Amino acid sequence: MTFKQRSILPGFGLTLGFTLTYLSLIVLIPLSATFLKASSLSWAAFWHIVTSPRALASYRLTFGASLIAALINLFFGMLLAWVLVRYNFPGKKIFDSMVDLPFALPTAVAGIALTTIYSTHGWVGRYLDSIGIKAAYSPLGVVIALTFIGLPFVVRTVQPVLEDLDKEMEEAAASLGANRWQTFSRVILPSVAPAALTGFTMAFARAIGEYGSVVFISGNMPMKTEITPLLIITKLEQYDYAGATAIAVVMLVFSFTMLLAINLLQKWSSRHHHSGGTPEVVEGEALHAPVYAEA
Amino acid sequence: MKRVSLMLALLFALSLSSAAQNVTLLNVSYDPTRELYQDYNAAFARYWKAKSGQTVNIQQSHGGSSKQARAVIDGLEADVVTLALAYDIDAISERAHLLPANWQSRLPNNSSPYTSTIIFLVRKGNPKQIKDWDDLVRPGIAIITPNPKTSGGARWNYLGAWGYAFKKNGGDENKAKEFMSKLYKNVPVLDSGARGATTTFVERGMGDVLIAWENEVLLGAKDLGQDKFDIVVPSISILCEPTVSLVDKVADKKGTRAVAQAYLEYLYSPEGQEIAAKRYYRPRSEAVARKYGNQFPKVKLFTLAEIIGDWQKTNKIHFADGGLFDQIYQPQ
Numbered sequence: 001m002t003f004k005q006r007s008i009l010p011g012f013g014l015t016l017g018f019t020l021t022y023l024s025l026i027v028l029i030p031l032s033a034t035f036l037k038a039s040s041l042s043w044a045a046f047w048h049i050v051t052s053p054r055a056l057a058s059y060r061l062t063f064g065a066s067l068i069a070a071l072i073n074l075f076f077g078m079l080l081a082w083v084l085v086r087y088n089f090p091g092k093k094i095f096d097s098m099v100d101l102p103f104a105l106p107t108a109v110a111g112i113a114l115t116t117i118y119s120t121h122g123w124v125g126r127y128l129d130s131i132g133i134k135a136a137y138s139p140l141g142v143v144i145a146l147t148f149i150g151l152p153f154v155v156r157t158v159q160p161v162l163e164d165l166d167k168e169m170e171e172a173a174a175s176l177g178a179n180r181w182q183t184f185s186r187v188i189l190p191s192v193a194p195a196a197l198t199g200f201t202m203a204f205a206r207a208i209g210e211y212g213s214v215v216f217i218s219g220n221m222p223m224k225t226e227i228t229p230l231l232i233i234t235k236l237e238q239y240d241y242a243g244a245t246a247i248a249v250v251m252l253v254f255s256f257t258m259l260l261a262i263n264l265l266q267k268w269s270s271r272h273h274h275s276g277g278t279p280e281v282v283e284g285e286a287l288h289a290p291v292y293a294e295a
Numbered sequence: 296m297k298r299v300s301l302m303l304a305l306l307f308a309l310s311l312s313s314a315a316q317n318v319t320l321l322n323v324s325y326d327p328t329r330e331l332y333q334d335y336n337a338a339f340a341r342y343w344k345a346k347s348g349q350t351v352n353i354q355q356s357h358g359g360s361s362k363q364a365r366a367v368i369d370g371l372e373a374d375v376v377t378l379a380l381a382y383d384i385d386a387i388s389e390r391a392h393l394l395p396a397n398w399q400s401r402l403p404n405n406s407s408p409y410t411s412t413i414i415f416l417v418r419k420g421n422p423k424q425i426k427d428w429d430d431l432v433r434p435g436i437a438i439i440t441p442n443p444k445t446s447g448g449a450r451w452n453y454l455g456a457w458g459y460a461f462k463k464n465g466g467d468e469n470k471a472k473e474f475m476s477k478l479y480k481n482v483p484v485l486d487s488g489a490r491g492a493t494t495t496f497v498e499r500g501m502g503d504v505l506i507a508w509e510n511e512v513l514l515g516a517k518d519l520g521q522d523k524f525d526i527v528v529p530s531i532s533i534l535c536e537p538t539v540s541l542v543d544k545v546a547d548k549k550g551t552r553a554v555a556q557a558y559l560e561y562l563y564s565p566e567g568q569e570i571a572a573k574r575y576y577r578p579r580s581e582a583v584a585r586k587y588g589n590q591f592p593k594v595k596l597f598t599l600a601e602i603i604g605d606w607q608k609t610n611k612i613h614f615a616d617g618g619l620f621d622q623i624y625q626p627q
Contacts, residue, residue, distance in 0.1 A: 049616075052616075053625060054621075054624075054625060112494075115499065116498070116499070119499045119500075119501065120500075120501070121499065121500040122499075136499075137483060137484050137501075215486075215487050216491070219483065219484040219485065220442055220484070220485045220486065220487060221484070221485055221624075222485075222621070222624040222625065223624055223625065230445075230487070233445060233487070234442070234444045234445055235616075236365065237359075237361045237362070237444060237445045238361075238444065238610075238614065238615065238616075239361070239365070239386050239390065240616070243616065
């Protein structure tokens with residue numbers, strides 16, 4: 001493979017130049033400013049800040065709750081996408097639009113609404129409370145908020161793939177003797193897996209950075225329900241810019257490594273699934289999956 | 296969004312200021328002063344028009360106190376700042392050098408034209424019999440107060456409790472520390488701001504007692520629902536001194552020093568003091584204080600200087616990373 005592939009349409013230089021400039025302005029320069037600011041600390045001071053027990057507790061909560069929320073969204077997102085694609089029922093269009101609401105809603109509104117419902121006097125919270133489960137102001141509350149804001153990702157990435165999936169393939173599988181489970185796990189699942197993984201990654205990444213909704217429902221107790229973005233804000237409130245960026249750098253490196261790992265996994269899984277001889281119709285679909293920006 | 300609308304307001308303001316008879320000021324303030332400055336700005340505009348013939352147009356910006364200070368440090372062109380803590384204005388002086396370090400001595404009463412204090416709000420009928428700071432540390436009491444690391448108001452709450460324990464134990468810091476640790480063990484939620492804590496107490500029904508600014512509680516008494524809550528005034532509390540200052544470099548650049556200076560000085564005038572009292576801030580003027588004496592509960596007040604010292608010292612001992620507040624949650 002050469003650096004520049006031959007193409008029918010011209011414009012490689014122009015588009016590459018544009019891409020690089022654009023990415024630099026929007027992503028690279030602001031992020032490198034973070035690293036620059038953090039580098040005003042000595043290595044020992046940096047290490048002391050980012051490994052303080054409170055920071056470690058907040059990483060555990062942020063990454064743990066984000067992972068759980070993304071897994072919940074992976075499962076229920078696929079379920080939702082399936083129902084929305086395969087079945088017809090009255091009000092389907094309305095349900096379909098509702099999926100996007102978590103994007104449109106200001107996150108503070110989401111946080112306040114969720115807290116109202118899940119606090120011990122709320123509609124749902126009081127029943128959970130009576131069986132001994134504390135939803136709001138606990139790590140569970142954080143998971144609930146993160147699940148809410150990550151809901152659309154898996155649904156919207158898997159939906160178009162399912163729509164393009166030929167029914168004939170399932171029928172073929174069935175006529176060749178596959179039972180229902182085999183049809184699902186050997187035919188459908190491999191086709192939607194890359195898209196689902198993309199959705200999962202986006203939901204996970206979105207959850208790690210979430211601040212607005214979580215601070216209302218978590219209770220913000222140090223060592224218990226304090227998320228990393230809150231710790232950063234706390235440091236800023238004390239004019240501790242270097243400390244705040246130190247924690248931010250850790251989040252950046254963590255997030256980037258994880259996203260890279262998931263991307264590699266995705267590549268590996270689609271190549272793996274290629275050699276398995278399953279149809280390649282859906283191969284490119286993950287690329288066409290819609291990409292959403294934070295609302 | 297707030298930033299964008301501010302920028303627009305500024306652009307608009309700049310285009311206006313080309314007309315010589317018009318002048319525009321930007322007052323960057325904290326959250327609970329919204330109603331106060333709404334009234335005061337109108338009064339000052341009338342006063343200034345009569346005095347100098349100039350029409351003054353005052354823009355307001357409100358938000359968390361230290362967030363507002365950061366905006367000024369980062370370049371928001373405030374002619375004057377009116378913030379919750381002297382510490383936040385110190386930060387502007389120290390980090391951006393927009394005003395001299397001795398700013399607090401330039402106006403009477405340490406540049407604090409009005410004051411407030413910290414009191415309690417409890418459920419109607421006071422079912423848990425909360426009367427004073429001591430009752431807060433009883434087991435089984437749930438206290439709602441925001442996080443002092445992110446909220447200016449919460450720092451005053453914390454210092455009110457600290458001052459009580461410090462004075463009661465004859466200045467024994469270890470006993471006071473013990474008291475604070477017991478008190479914060481009773482706090483189930485640390486909201487990031489004062490308004491958030493009020494919501495948690497009022498709307499979510501969390502907690503037995505809310506620790507809050509006196510001016511917020513008195514101003515909001517009607518909205519909060521008088522049939523649901525009672526106001527409890529502790530035996531002693533802290534004198535909260537929100538401070539104001541001219542931002543010299545910005546005012547000089549914009550050529551607004553004279554009017555900005557007058558804007559702050561007029562806060563100390565009888566009319567300015569009366570407006571503050573009407574919005575439930577305790578006035579400095581004794582005459583006005585007598586006139587509005589009935590609306591403020593009688594409580595013995597101590598100052599920050601009596602119990603700790605200045606804000607730099609307070610912050611270092613109590614609120615900085617690894618300080619006393621952190622030690623409550625993370626014993627060292």
